[in-house]
Amino acid sequence: MSTPEDTTGPLCLVTGASGYIGGRLVPELLEAGYRVRCLARSPEKLRDHPWAGRVEVVRGDVTDERSLGEALRGTDIAYYLVHALGPGRRFEEPARRAARLCGPAARDGGVRRIVYLGGLTPAGVPEERLSPHLRSRAEVGRILLDSGVPTAVLRAAVILGSGSASFEMLRYLTERLPVMVAPRWVRTRIQPIAVRDVLRYLVGSAELPPDVNRTFDIGGPDVLTYRGLMQRYAAVAGLPRRLIVPVPVLTLRLSSLWIGLVTPVPAGIARPLADSLRHEVVCREHDLARYVPDPPGHPLGCDRALELALRQVREARVATRWSNAAVPGAPSDPLPTDPDWAGGTLYTDERERTVDATPQELWRVIEGIGGDNGWYSFPLAWAVRGWLDRLFGGVGLRRGRRDAHRLRVGDSLDFWRVEELAPGRLLRLRAEMRLPGLAWLEMYAEQDERGRTRYRQRALFHPHGLLGHAYWWSISPFHATVFGGMARNITRAAAGNAPGAAP
Structure with a gap:
């Protein structure tokens, strides 16, 4: 455990602090005057972040009842930002179990609010017909809302920011393929949101009234197709207009392999992203603005969000990336440090x-x-x-x-x-x-x-x-x-x- 500087603001627990959103949320909370405690399976991953000396870091896991309970004890606000993203459906049960542990642990620890970032779901689509990842996000949100602790579930579609998996997929597809035969999901309507607006809403949700226990849709002002988003990126990046021809023959598996070949996002992560894009994800309300007012010029429009993300990439100022999070199935065992290690052949x-x-x-x-x-x-x-x-x-x-x-x-x-x-x-x-x-x-x-x-x-x-x-x-x-x-x-x-x- 590491100990932060002494501050007097409310204490926020951030799970998933080594991930894309969590790693950016921590400094925003510190800037807003909160104290921050981070729960991490591998605390050493946070050691070199610029804000590492200003937060408390505890070792633990959201699927471990004891360590989760200890991390939540004395916390005012809990940010639940842990998501599994990989092939198949093996992640659904661990995600369900972790969410069910979080609620009672938050109640026992005196937490006054849970804030969860989930996925925007399409209107009128039964939950069983959603992609496995959107279905899991929805289920986790529902479990937290039923926990007895006031919860705000923020639901976002495509997040545009330097280093996000969605932005990297968009950037590489558009830059590398002036002509592309694309899957049908490029015609699906989406409502992207800039990562800085996501962070603003997350920070603001800490101070929601105690009687607020509900979901909020969050998105930018533009609704467009994924094909339209690629054309907008091409224009912002100074590229010629792309020729994009949707065809019905590209299955989910083929399209994820195609994304895996063209972009840095591996097929195992591209597949759930592509699977979710078959659903139309457009905000049905903007009620959060009643509690977290939008300053002038916000939420950012699509072009401005793309400009800012592209500038961060070109200036090599990417704070966190999608690859910060552990890769599903990747080895995590530390190097045996004993020179006479007896764990087998080395x-x-x-x-x-x-x-x-x-x-x-x-x-x-x-x-x-x-x-x-x-x-x-x-x-x-x-x-x-x-x-x-x-x-x-x-x-x-x-x-x-x-x-x-x-x-x-x-x-x-x-x-x-x-x-x-x-x-x-x-x-x-x-x-x-x-x-x-x-x-x-x-x-x-x-x-x-x-x-x-x-x-x-x-x-x-x-x-x-x-x-x-x-x-x-x-x-x-x-x-x-x-x-x-x-x-x-x-x-x-x-x-x-x-x-x-x-x-």
Whole structure:
């Protein structure tokens, strides 16, 4: 547990603080004068956020009754921002169970309000006909409304903001495909909302009157089709008008695979997003404005929301991304730290080189790895591995980086995630590609006993079953090329002798 600075405002619990919305809501609450407590399964993911020293962080999970109850104790407002997003329907029961735990725990903890961000549902469509994810969002909202704690369920459709999954999907589809054969859902009407308006409504909902216990639809002023949204993006981005031809033959599976190939959003996440887009999601009321008045110029129009999101991307000022949240099915086990680890086989590949550069110069290269800068080794091999990962439903290489120069713990980095970061000294990445085991990659900037700069690199693999062992030995012949080339090119780049940072 970490302890924040002393403040006197009401205490807000934020679940999902490592996610896209939660990571942006925390500083907004602090700015509004609230104290903030964050519940996180992995508190270290929040360690490097700019606001980390101003909040209290507790370890726990919304599906664990004990830790959830402890986190809610003494809280005034609870923000429930935990969502599962993945293929199939396996997420529905955990989401239901967590919501049912939250209500009693909030009552016992003295919480005076729950605020939940859910999904906008179409008018007149029975709940059983909704997409699994919209149905789950609706069910969670209903459970919280019935909890006995005054609850505000804010229902949004497409959220437009730099780094959101919806915006990334829109951006890559529009920029990469001047002509596209598209699924039928591009003709569905939607009502997007800018992320800054979502945050404004979330913060304002903390002070709703105690007798308010209901859902609120939130959206921007524009209602348009997804095809119209792509054309608006093209205009804002200075691109020629796109030719978009909807066809009925693209099934949900095909369209999610299509999105997965063209955009950084993997098919497992694209599928529920696309599935939800088959429903018309338009606000039926704007009652929240009675309690949280809209300032002049708000809610933002679609063009303005797109302009702001695109500016943040181009200026590399993306605060959080959709990939901040854990990927469903991705490994989460920490690296075994005991050198005599007895948990089974742990294969390693270690490289070490002396560098004709300062440790600071070497660290700049290490921290800048991945994304557009590449991996300094056999680009074709990395590209093929990324494509294979996408083919089998993984994240592939297209997630890139949140920031071109700086990393923080919890950042996604292509098909890796930053597990540990000791600035100037150590970068440890945990693999999130599809593997028959767990894998890590460590890079160190050190000085040896003679004061020379030394680069040390370690790849580790903990196999699962016979397939895991077979996988390691099948790729071992390529390690000299891939890992050896990486160590060689990183040190060359640090010394200023490489032809360019990107391989």
